[in-house]
Structures are given as structure tokens and as C-alpha cells.
Amino acid sequence: MNNNMDYVLDVKNLSTSFISDRKEIRIVKNVSLRLRRGTTLAVVGESGCGKSVTVHSIVKLMPKNAKVSADHVIYRSAKDGKEYRLDQMEPFGTEMRKLRGAEIGMVFQDPMSSLNPVYKVGDQVAEGLIQHTGMSKAEAQKQVLDMFRKLGIPDPESRISDFPHQFSGGMKQRVVIAIAMICNPDIIIADEPTTALDVTIQAQIMELMKSLQVNDHKSIILITHNMGLVAEMADEVCVMYMGRVMEFGSLEDIFENPSHPYTQALLRSVPVLGLAEGQELGTIPGITPNPADLGPGCEFADRCPFCQDRCRQKDIPRFEVSPGHYVRCLKFDSFQEVD
């Protein structure tokens, strides 16, 4: 087994529910995942499956109507070698704030709205730096300039004092990445960082992130629903469906040996460039259910071609089909069950 220290982030049985209209709806259910140092973990799944909620629960940036519980959420810092129990921290307490930004950087989906429209981008980037290092504004500006250069923002000296609305989408996303990177955090959590961008710009950003990861030895959690991006970026993949991790494994595990019916169907339904003429796409029948009216058992049962009665009876456990490759499907009940 791997040394625990290899895992920067270790999440065990994270559950989140929201209370709305006096009803409690479980959105994320017993999610366990581990992020290996220096690698990229991709979280995939369709819209609304709880990807964002999962990572936001980890960094405790949740609205007031959320209830989060977990067996543990451990962050292992490379800087001081300590273990931090994120699940036991106050969401906006000093401990948590010290980690946020400094050790865990976040990049959000929509660059257009992630930047405060009324402040200069340079100041926004420097803000976290000043907060965590206490350095002067001038020093911070220098670092910001460096970071802008590194991220390939042209003409950084002048752009540093521009406002967000003067930036194009791709440039804004770079600024957002700069905000996440400026304190040199161990982990970068990127929540669909390119969904709002064009392919050619997406390619630019992805190249950038990849190089950051490789050169600076960062650990990245990449949330996406683009299987192509996963294939290009990830080392390990976590496939989510309706708040559950359906399958977790290395890139090879997922792409060459997709085990969960959902993963299989997902991979088949994506059009691939150069598909032979007349070749049909695989489809997933049915529609995505509403999290509020899910019954017991497997969440995918209604759309699953292999569904049996027992799939609908109780929560499906995780089976380890090969080392580090976990599947939540009763088809694999011959394998060892892990909690």
C-alpha cells in the first residue's frame, strides 16, 4: 500500500445536504477520495451531480443552509509536514483561512464573474499574498508581475492596473489562476476552469495548468464534464453520479477498463473526432433524476441496462476491483468490499 504521506488530501465519507423549504436534500453522499501529491485528480460527471458541492465542502466554502459531515478530511502540508483535519475546523476561522489560498488555491468555473469588477486585477491577485505573507504592497505587486509573466499575460506591467472588464475571458481566467497560484499552494482545485471558454483558449489554459503541475509539482483537482480533458490531464479519475462516486481509479483504469455501467455509457456517448461515417453514438436512456426524489439503492438504477431488483434495495458499497480502482456496482460484488 502507498504511504499515507503521498496523499495531500484524503477525504473519507464526505456527505453534504442542503436544507431548503424545510426539507433536507442529500446532494453528496459518502464521497471518499484521495489526491496523490503531484498528480491530477479529475472529477467528472454530468451537471448537478455534486462535483462543485464536493470540493466546496472540502474547503468549507458552503452557504449557511448546507450540512456537511465527514469521517475525516485530512490535508497534509508539504510545507510544515503537518496533518490538518479540515473537517474539524471552523469554516471561516483563522486555521481554515490560513490554509485557504496559501495551501489550497481555487479556480472557479466562470472567469467573468469570479473577479470583483471594482478592483484592479493586480490588487486582487496581491490581496491573498499580502494576507498570508504580510508583505508590502509593492513587493506583492512584483510577485504578481512575475506570476502574470509566468502565466503568459502579455504586457503585464500595464495590465496589472487594468480592471477585469478590460480583459477577455481567457485572460480573466489566467488572472483567476494567478489568484489561486500566487501563494504557491500545494493543491489547486479547479472547478470547470474552461467550460466558459473557446476550445483554442481552453487549450491554452490547459497547457498552462499542465505545465504548472509538472514544473511546480502541484496537486490538482480538476472538475470537468469533458472526457477529453480528463484523458489529457488526469492521473486519477473520480466519476460521480448523483452525489456518489461511482468509480474511482487511475486514468488507465477508467478509460481502458471502465467498470461501472455509467462510466461505460458516458465514454460511449461522447463524439470523438474522426469517428467513422455511419457510426452511432451510444446513448444513455432516460433522464437525470432529481436529487430530491431519489429512492434507495443505486442512483443509476433507472437508466442502467444491467439493473436488477437488488440494485434498488440499499446503498451500494464500494468494491475494489483492482488496487486503487473502486467501483460502486453490485456487478462486482465478488470483489472485496471497502467502506
Next chain:
Amino acid sequence: GGGNNANSGAGSSTPASTPASTPDAPSGPVEQTLKVATTLGSGGSSDATGDKTKYPWHNPDGVTTAAMYRTLLLADANLTDVSPSLATEYTVSDDGLTYTFTMKEGVKWSDGEPLTAADVAFSIKTNLKVASGNAIFTNAFTNIVGADAWRDGSASDLEGVKVDGNVVTINLSSSYGAFIPVIAQFCILPEHAVKDIDPLELHNSEYWANPVTSGAFKLGELSVGNYYTLVPNEYYEGTPWKITQIINYYVPDLLVAAQAGNTYMLNTNSPEIISELGKLDFMTMYPVDILFYRYFICNMKGVDGNQNPVMQDKRVREAILYAIDRETIAEQLYPGLAHVLHSGVPNDYAEYNGKAYEYNPEKAKQLLQEANYDFNHTFRILYYYSDQNSIDFMDTIAYYLREVGMKVETVQSQQGTVDLFQTRNYDVGYKGLSAFNIAEWYGEYSSGNSNFRNIFGGDTLFDEKAEAIAAESDPAKRSQILKDLQTLEQENLYKLPLYTIGNNIFVNTKCVKLPDGVTFGNPWYLYDMDLANWEIIA
């Protein structure tokens, strides 16, 4: 003549809204400041907006006017007797056409200029040319020889007024019974300060923001919209007043001002204010009996010949009087103040002929039916008082008229007498008149009355008698004329007299010590209140 209490134009407000004030007597260690108040609001005159002091040729009322201006003669509280003021003596010729006034020597204006007979002549002449002033003055001065020629500019001087040294002689072309009481209300203005002001705009002039005065006081400070203060006039030659300062506050509500101790004197006929003031033990009430008419005028016919068909039948007019339970209204709405009237002659006058319109709804209905009154017609009653009491009163009237089957709408006019005399879009108009004397009441019927001819069509029926009552001063003859007028009035019923309303004057006797023997009179006129001896004690 008579000051019309209903200062119409702006839909004059409650009777309580007229400024009340009294100076009071000095002495003692207490600072001798008399506080009075003027209501802001309704009414466009400058003192109602707090921009200026009062123009004394409207209603010459109040402590402040008395403190600032003087007249040739000073009337007593009943306006019957006069005593010398600016004039040391006066004479009247036997035919009642020539008046001479001998001016007191050494009188000065507040700016040090001497006050002379020329100022008197100037004031009378100017008054004839002003656009706005109390009708009592115009009515009286129109009788001066050459008044018309002077007014229309065909004469360069007013023939009937002559100045000779310190004697002013006034010649009338026809006798005018109330000439002396009117003179006792007429404030003399300084020629040297006023002569350059266009008489047409005199009432509006900025001059009133800082006028030159002849009385014991002159303006101290005017804080627009807040207050003005009066301070002693060092050129005043008479006995100095004990009071050393008068503050006139501009207030939204007189009662509140009284409660807060911001006015030591006010007058009112509103039962609500009376009862509330009654609770303040420091306010002492002095009832005054005055000729304050409340009445309906029937919209008959304009000089333009435009007739209002509804009111033509006399039975309809009569029915209205029968339909309203005036006794009860007087008792309930103006307890102790209102007295029902059956003509222009109050019931307690000897001349009252005894004809009474008692509450009799059946008779009213019958009369209406006889007159073929159209019960689907919406009967419009116009009024311009905006105080709650008047609104209540109108509601009550409307209620009684509805009870006899009429459809009634009461309309509160913002544009007061304009609607009353010019627009004339009503069946009866509710009006008040604080009459100087009874002749003023009957003068309204006269075809020469420029306002009422618009309503009564310039009917000459009353002319002769109305003129006679104004001119006559012999009591016996007056009595006969009054009786005739009364009959004529009741035969025609152009005006429906409702009642007279008395007034109560309140004085803050905790702060003001009144001299012995002071009597209060009509608060809208000038009279001798012995102000020089008022004293502030708290």
C-alpha cells in the same frame, strides 16, 4: 364696512388661524417679552408664509398691528367710541359731510421722520388706488369728494382731502355713517417710505418685510418662516409700554403653540380648541360677542346674465333654511358661540322682526315639491374654509339636506372667492363675514358691490336702503331702515343667514398680567386694549 373674516383668496383657514396676540405689561425683573403666533399655511398673504409682516390695510387686527401702527383715532372694544391717537381732536359738520382732524405734534416715524397730516392724506389717497385692501376703507373713502376722478386718473389730486398745517379736512360727497369708526381702523402709512411703491402692488411689496412704523414698536428681526420680533420704537412719543419685546412666531398650529407657551394670546371659535385650551389652567378665556356671520349665498344670476335655474324659486331657498336643524348644530358644533340667525339682524337686536325659520323638514320637503325641485339634481355647496370644524359643519349641512331628499355634494374650494364670485359653479356658497357693522351685511346686496353683483345679477332692489343704512347715523332712522331691509331680505332670500358666531379670546394669564378693566372686542379690528400696561410676569 367690515373686514371679511373669510380671507378668501386662499381659502382662508379656521377662525383660529387668525393671528392672535396681545402685548402685555412690563415691570419687574422678568424679561418683558410677549409671545404671539401667526398660523402658517392656508392663505397666500405674505404673513401666512412668514415672508413679511402684516399688511395693515387688510384686517387691521392683532397685537402686532396695534404695536406697529397707529390710527388717527383709537376705538373702544365695541368700536362705538373713539379716543384721540394720532389726531388730538376731530370735528364733524352737521350734514355729516365734512370731517376735520387735528394732528398731534411731534409724532415721529420709527426712522425719525416726522409724522404729519400729509401722511394721512397720502394714506387715504393711496388706499383708493390699491388693488387689495379691506372693503371697509374703500367703501368709506369712495364717498370722498372726487374719489372716482382720482382713482381713474382723471384728477391729479383727491379733491376731498385737504391738508392745512396739522389739520386734515375730508369732504364727503354723501354722508357715511360709520366714517369715524372706519378712520379708527385705518393705519396711517409713511409717505416718505411708501410713495415710490406702486399702489397696485403695495399689498405684496417687499416693504412689509421691514416697514417703517409709527407705533410703540418697530421690527427687530424677521427670520423668514420662523418668527419676527418687535422692539421698542425709540421715536415713540407716547407712554412707553411695559413690554419690551414682542415675538411673533409662525406656527403650523395655534393650539400647539399655546400648549408649548409660544403664544400668550389667541382667539378661536373652534370648540375643540376651546375645550383643549380649557384644560390648560394658564389660559384664561374671554368670550367676545361679535358680528361674525355665517351664511349661504344663493347663486342666482351673474351680471353676465348667466342664471342658475336651481335657485330661482324662492321656495327652494326657503326649504333649505327649514331643512337644517340649525339650533342643534349651533349647540353641538359651536357650543355657546353660535346664535341662529333669521336675517342680517341678530335675534337679540331690537330691530329683529321675529320671523323665524325653525327646523321643519316636512315643510322643507313640501316646499321643494311645490317648487318642482328636481331631486336628481346634485346640489353643490361650495365652501372655502379648510379647518376641520368647517368640514364637519358642511358634512352636517349636507346630511340634513339629504334627509329631505336632496342630492348634495360639498365642494371645498382651493381657490376661495374666485370660485365663489367668478367661476360660480355651485348652488349655494358658504361664507363668513366678520362684519364691521350691520351695514356691511346689507351692503352685499347692493348692485354696486363688485363681487356680489356677480351672484345676485346686479339687482337694484336693495340699493336704496343699503345705501341709506350705510349713510345714516341717527338710531331711530336706522332702526326703521333695518326693519325694511330685513323684510326685503326675507322676501328675497338671496342670502340664507345661518348664524353669528362669537369668539373666545384666550390669554396666558400665567405669563401675562392684564391691566384692570381691559375689555376684548372683535379680534379682527383695532381697538383699545390698554396694551401699554400689559405686563409679563413669568
Next chain:
Amino acid sequence: MSSQTSVFEQANKKHASSLLRKNIRKFVNNRLAMIGLICVVVIVFTAVFAPLLTSYDPNKISLGEKNTSPCMEHLLGTDNLGRDVFARVLYGGRVSVFVSVMGALMGSLVGMVLGSMAGYFGGKLDMLLVRLSEIFQTFPEMILIMILVAILGQGVGNLVLVFCITGWMTTFRMVRNEFLALRGETYVQVCEAFGMPKAAIMFKQILPNVLSPVIVSATVNVAGFILSEASLSFLGVGVPSSVPTWGNILNAAKSVEVVSNYWWLWAVPGGVISIFVLAINFFGDGLRDVLDPKQQ
């Protein structure tokens, strides 16, 4: 195929009102909004059915019984002319509610029509109307109202007109902005692609979608107009004082004497005004929560 219609109809029963039902449920769950609604409904009902609730004529004067405190005979006492306060408040509500509701409705209507046109057609017309609304907005509302009353004269009808003239701007701006946004919505383009007439697109397709904020602002306006009516009575330029309205009744009771001696004369109309305004505001807030998903 004949069975088809019935399929539609059956399904209709099952689904038709689910959106409505959901919204109603949401609204019912909002306690304040429900209280507001109940108050408004109760007050409006009592006003409408005033003759059934009281046998007194609001104008019936009975000078012998003036200023009676509340008793069995006169539930809320009588005023200084012996008129039954309960009856007056009920009948007064008719006028006040009518004036404010009609004012708000007409204002919204004008605002909606102008706003739709400005938003849909844009360009010069839009610029013109926006300028116009800005100018109207530059005048203090109270002053504008007073000037209009001076021009038009007093009266219930005129007051409605005045409220309409002074109240259309907010609706106008709202509708216009919504239209500018909705004009680009795909379903509008779909309609255009089908060649539907412009008027139908404007009024049948887009307008219903802007109704909810309009309704909310109309409720707010109703509350505002109730207060304006009272203020105008105070200034003496409102509904003629012989007509009982809440404003007139309260205004009649503003004298110090009444305030300190006859509490029911001011507390009742004052209370009704405040409760109604409060209730309308609560109701409006609730509606906003239900109708405007952004605010949740």
C-alpha cells in the same frame, strides 16, 4: 384519433396547475406573506361588503351621540358628529382602496404598455420614453401630485389619474429593462422564426413573463398610494373632505384635542392604514419571493 382530445384533457387535469400549485404552496409556507394576504383580503372584503357588516350610514350624523367611546352599539365609537367610526372606516376603505388599487393598476398598465414598446422596439422611441420617464422622476412625487391636483382638481377620479401619472415610471423602467433582456430570449426568436406578428410576440409571449415584478411593484405602489392619499388629505389636496376615506378620517382626527382625548378616532383609521400598508408590503414581499426566483 378521437380519443386524443381526451388524452390531452386528462393529462391537463393532472398537470395543468402544478406550477401554480407549487407557487401557492411556497406562498402559503411564507407566514408573513400569508398574514399579509389575509389582512388585505379581510380589509378589502369588509370594505366591499360594508353594507352587510354595519347598518350605519357612514354619513349619518347624530349630534347627540358625538364622541361616544367604543361600545356595543358603536363598535369603534363615534366621531365628533356622532357618525359611526366603524361604518366610516369600512366605507372609507372603499374609496381609499379603490383609489390606490386603481391608481396602481392604471399606472402599471401605462408603464407596461410604454415599457413594452420601448423595450421591444428600442431605438429612438426607447430613448424618448426613457427621457420622459426620467423627467417625471426628477419631480418630487408629492410635488408632482400636488401640481396635478391643482391642475385637474380634487376628486376620486382625478386622484386615480394623478396616481397613474405619477406612478407609471417604475413599472415602465422595469418592464423596459425586462423586455430588453427578454427580447433576446430564445423563445422570442422562435416566435419570430415562425413569423408571428410583433404585437402578439410583445403582449402574448413576452409580457406575461414580466408580469411578476410588475405585480410586486404594483402592490408596493398600492401601499405607497394609501399613504399618499393620507398625506394629501393632510395637505388639503386629496379626495374632497366630505367623502370618507381613510386619509380624510385620520386627518379629521389629527387635532391635538382628538389625539389626546378620543383615541379611537385616530387609532382606528391610523391602525387600519398601517395594517393595510404593512399587510400589502408583506404580501408583496411574499409574492416577490415566489415570483422572483433571484431573490431566494
Next chain:
Amino acid sequence: MLSFIGKKLLQMIPMLLLISFIVFGGLQLMDIDPISYMVTPDMAASAENQEALREQLGLNDPFVVRYFNWVKDLLTGNFGYSIINGTSIANIVRTRLPATFELAIIALILSSVIGIGIGILSAIRQNGIIDYVGRVFAVLGQSIPQFFFGICMVQIFAIKLGWLPVNGRTSPGASGLGDAIVHLVLPVLTMTVAMCAVLMRYSRNTMLDVLNSDYIKTARSKGIPEWKVYIKHGFRNAMRPVLVILCFRLPMLIGGSVVIESVFGWPGIGSIITQSVVSGDYPVIMVTTLMVAAAILVASFLVDVLTAALDPRVRLGE
């Protein structure tokens, strides 16, 4: 920024002209004979004298002539005279406008500070005590007729308790700040209560919106303290829509002073407008409303500038 200000200033000119035209034209609709107001028929000395007055005032000229004369006069600083009481309008404006502004500005500042402050606090502590109390206060403040509230305040604080003067702006003899302040308390309080309520509700809602936005999440993800998130990132963004609503409220503030001034005998422009309207003093109505409109235009211009200062998108153009 300068060109922005210049452009805004230029835009005000046609606005003002239009407003002046509307004001002038509108008031011609008032079917009134100014003479009847200048000289109340009761006190009318004689008909000929009145006719002379009419001609003298140029009231017999055609509409357009009168409009241009009026505008010309205005531009040359001749505001004319009240037809009711002859006071020079320049004088009225000079003496009254400051009083109204004093009241309006103090109430504006006070209500903004309180209203926005509480609004933002209650957004931050949504469903907390402040939120609850603030909301109750807000709805209450909005639901009591202003004049009635004012009258009650006078009765309680001036008459019963005697702490404060009943009306007016200054007392005779007394001068200085203390005197001014005691006179201001009640009118300002009355005005603030209603104004506050709206601002409170509005700023609470916008702050809530802002707090839900992505950049707040970004700010939090940097690990900066919560108060900084609220003040730096939340407040400044929430201010912009609040400023807009404030701008819309300005007319109401001045309009509200109409009632307040009547209740408290405050010698401001509001009470003059009331009286002019009631008495048909149209030159005064025209000039004073024009002044008020101009003042509001200027104020909203200031708000625009402030908005631009707050928001670079406005300042630099989209």
C-alpha cells in the same frame, strides 16, 4: 473621468430646458386667473385697478411669448415675483432652499448611514437578531403616515416631555449650533424613519445578492478574513445599486419635506410649494419646482459621478 463628467453635465441642459417647458406648459393648463389670487376678491379695492395690474404684468401676452420671456428672465437671474404676496422668488429660493436642503441632506445622510448600515448588517447576519429587528423596523417605518408620525412626535417630545421645540428652524435671540440641532431633531427623525426603511430593505437585498456572487467566493478562497470580505468586496459592490436607488429616492426626500415642513412649520421650499399650489401662485410653483428639479438633477449627477468612482466599468465605459 473628466469627459464622463462633462458629458453628464451637458446632458443636463436639454433636460432642464424640457423640464422648464413642461413646468411652464403644464401650469398654463391650470385654469386660473392670477389676478384673482393676487388680489383676493374680498379685499379687491376696485375692478379697474385690477385690470391695470393685469396689463402691467404682461398676463395678456400669448403663451410662447410668455414662455420665452420667462426663460430669458430666469437666465438673467430675474426669477419674478410671487403673484400672491409679491415676495421676490429669488428671495424665496434664497431663504427657503437652504432650509429644505439642510433638512433633506441631514435626513439623507442619517438615513443612508442607518439604513444602509443596518441593511448590510442584516444581510451579513441573515436571519439574525439585527436582521429581524431591522426588518420589523423597516416595515413599520414604511407604514405609518408621515404627518401622523410627526404630529405624535411633537405631542410626545415637545408638548408632553417638553424636550424639544414644537416647530420652526431657529428661535429668536438664540443662535448657534445647539439651537439649530434641537429644531432639527424631530423633522429629521420623522423624515429619516420612512427613508431608512426603504434603504434598509434594499441594501439588505443587494448585499445578499452580492454575497452570493462568485467573486465573494473567490475572495474567501484567498483566505482573507470575513470582515474584509464584507467591507472590501461586498460593501463596495452593493453600494452601486444602493446609490441608484438613493438617486431615485432624492425626489421623494424633497417631496417628503412638503409634508414634514407643514407639520413642523419648517421654513423651507416644501411649505412654499404647498402654499403656492393651494393658492395657485404659479410663478412660485414654476420656479421652485424647477429649482427642485435642477437640484435633483445635480444630485443625481453627483450620484452618477460617485457611481463612476465606485465602478470602473461605468467610468471607463463598457
Next chain:
Amino acid sequence: MAEKELIFQIKNLQMWFPVRKGFLRKTTGHVKAVDDVSLDVYKGETLGIVGESGCGKSTLGKTIMMLNTPTGGQVLFNYEGQFKDITKFTSQELFQFRKKVQMVFQDPYSALNPLKKIYTAFEEPLKVHGVNSKEEREKIMEDVLKMVNIQPDYLLRYPHEFSGGQRQRLCIARALEVRPEVLICDEPVSALDVSIQAQVLNLMKKIQKDLGLTYLFIAHDLSVVQYMSNRIVVMYLGKIVEIADSRALYDEPLHPYTRALLSAIPVPQIHQEKKRIVLPGEVPSPIRKPAGCALHPRCPHCMEKCKQVDPVLTRYKDGEHMVACHLYGAES
């Protein structure tokens, strides 16, 4: 490729939107959303249009449908062999034309009026186009619903009760109600989840086969376009840079932009070594287009000529493949 019947012939189509500024709203420039586009569309084919956001794809689609009034050029439509210029149509003719060409839009969530029942949304176009009897309308509605696999009784629901995929199917069905010959699909699946996307794409293919429709398929995702189309048009800043058979485009992309686009698309296959061409910089705003070839500031093969002369669309090796690039200028 021969014997194909033309259905649309687009000649030098131009759609410029004026940019107005300032108080007086003076026109200070133009957004050249579609600039001199010429294109042939054949009956029964699927013509894909790709390009980055803002390059004018939607504008092109809408202009062909005359939802925008073009500022220049012609759009000829085949009326039984006769080509008529629809840009000159009267409003009545246009109204009739709307039956021939319909559009499916990107966002199925806003394509249905949230306040109207689906039934109403389906009924309205039929009413407008003169199907007056209720039975007839319901028959048509039922037919089109069958085509998209939605039960007829769903019609009485409100849009919010449907998922994105269902809504998009409803939108397609509604467009089919008037029996169009051409369907312009403006990014019909980009708002949908991957798992749903495939359903809709397959359905569209099936419908096309059944009804013999012509598709103009607009998307920014080249893989989707390629899956759907016979021929592909690549646009950049309002201009067509390349037109090719979809296979040919994949096998032999000519234009540097097309190549970059192809290489930028992430492929969901692992162990695939790929040389990615990353275009530097951003797509310029269509208000300030660079002179010469619009791509030149970002192009790795930029030549001096590219900065001055705008290349025209020319046939490559006289085939169906057309490209607008100076790199191939010599060969044509």
C-alpha cells in the same frame, strides 16, 4: 458528390451591425458579424458550421432565415427549381418562406416560454400558419411528437417539468410542425449534458433520414459537427476560412486555423500522442478586425502578404475543398 440539388445559394452575404456611441448615438463603426460569405447548400445534406464564439455562426444562421436583415448580398432559395432572392421578399412572402426553413436554438431552457404550456407553444405556430381546425392541429402535434419520442400527453405540462434533453426534442418537434425543408440548428446540443447530447444527436440524424431534411448544423464543438455533417464550414471572425467534406477536413485540414482548432480539441482517448498547435492570443473583437487575413496576428505561418491582403476562398486542387489562405494561393 455530383447530382446534388442546390437548396440555398448564398452570395456575398454581409451582416454588419452598427456600433453607436454617445448621447446622439452616432454610428462609430460596425460589428462585421458576417462579412462577405458565399456558400452553397445542397438538398438533404448536413452542412456543419464551426468556429469560435463570436465568429458569426449564429448571425449567419439567422441572416439566412431573414431574422436579421442583411446589409448586403443575396440569399437564393430553391423554389422547385427556381431560385428566389429572399432578401428581397415582402413580408407576406417571408411569412410563407418561414414554413420552408426553421431553426432550432442553442438553449432549450429558454426556447420554451416558461409560462405557456407546451400545448400552447405547439399550437401557436400552427394557428399562425393557418391550420384552423383543432383536430388537424392535434394530429400534427401528435405526429411530430412521435418523431421525437415524446408522449403526446406531456404536451399539457409546463416547460419546467422537462429535462434539457426533452426540451430540446420538443423544440425540434415544434420546428418540424410546419414541415420545413431546411432546419438550421444553432448549437442544439451545447447546453446539454454529455449523456443527453448523444440522444439528441442520434435523434436528429434519424429525423433527417426520415424526412429528407437539410440541416445547417452550427456548433463550436468540432467533434459534434464532424459527427453530424457531410460538409463543414469553418468560420473565423465573420468569414469562411475553409469548406470541406467532413472526412477531408479531418484528414487534411488546410487552414492554419482549422488545424489549430482540430488539435485543440481534447480527445477522450489515452495514450494518444498528439502534437497540439496552440494559437497564441485571443480572438480579436469583430469591431476591430486586423487588416489583411484576420488570423494573421495569431497565425504561426504568418507572412508579409497576410498582413495586407485578405485571402479569398478558393478551391484547393479543384476539388470540393475550399480554403481562404495565402499558403495555398500559389496552388489554385
